[in-house]
Amino acid sequence: MKALRIGELAARSGLTVRALHHYDSIGLLRPSARADSGHRLYNRDDAARLHQILALRKFGMALADIGTLLASPDAPFAGVVAQQIEALDRQIAQASALRAQLTQLQRHMDGGGKPELEDWLATLEHMHLYEQYFSQEELRRLPFWQQDARRNQAWATLVTELLEAIARGLPAAAPEAGALAQRWMQMLEDDTGGDPEFAWRMTRMLEQEASAQRLTRITPELKQYVAEAWGAHRLALYAKYLHAAEVQHMREHGGKHFRAWMALIVTVHRHMASGIAAHEPSSQGLAAEWMRLFHLRCGGDPATLERIRLAHEREPALLKGTWVSAAMLDYIRAAQADFSG
Structure with a gap:
């Protein structure tokens, strides 16, 4: 193979002369020789290196990373691959987000008519x-x-x-x-x-x-x-199940710990979704916190607890809109029983 001038290599590789100049300036692909006129000359080894560079570019690798890899051929390639996978994952996530947005807009238009700017x-x-x-x-x-x-x-x-x-x-x-x-x-x-x-x-x-x-x-x-x-x-x-004093206590204290209740319900929901058993110490800790908040809201009389349990059994509407299911209550009771036992 005769040495190629930069214009010839550019034409054969599909790159621009400007790109090859840049590769030379950053030390990524330097010509092996120069003509008497000063023009760059590229030999077989240079062409082979350019092939490697282009292959790695198609893989999505940055020029700096390509230079590092080619300068240290014994360097572990797994890390480079992992970085490229992460980059592809980000691109996929961005593309998925864009697709979701376009799908939403399409559904918005499917209702008929041309949407206004607003x-x-x-x-x-x-x-x-x-x-x-x-x-x-x-x-x-x-x-x-x-x-x-x-x-x-x-x-x-x-x-x-x-x-x-x-x-x-x-x-x-x-x-x-x-x-x-x-x-x-x-x-x-x-x-x-x-x-x-x-x-x-x-x-x-x-x-x-x-x-x-x-x-x-x-x-x-x-x-x-x-x-x-x-x-x-x-x-x-x-009020259909509780004494007047119990209802009054709930009226005065029921809304004071809303955020603590929501945070606890979220945590219990995660525990159940993760398959953590009720007898585990973490579940028992949640049950203890549940009872603490319950006592603040309803008082500490065990008879009150029984009346509230009866209300939940007979009035399904009490649990609707609370994100507290019957299964969650059973989970808390089981955790409390194991803790008490």
């Missing part, structure tokens, strides 16, 4: 918000993320009904307000896939993101109204 902007803003609080894998499991016209309309209708109730001065303790709050909590549990951690993140999103409040019309005042109405609704159900 519709496009609201949809894009909605997607951006959710992606700040949930991974792509989590979004696939989150019903709220799916564009469902009926679900969206159901939520819009409920928000309107609640805003109208507030506007006309309907007390949060009124049965009508309680029924609206029960619908709210049940829909929220359903649309978070029954996952309390998803619900907790949704709560944080609404608290921290002004744009979320604007898009959904769910203001802090509306959330507070729902919380008060739901609490009054649940107390009315408990």
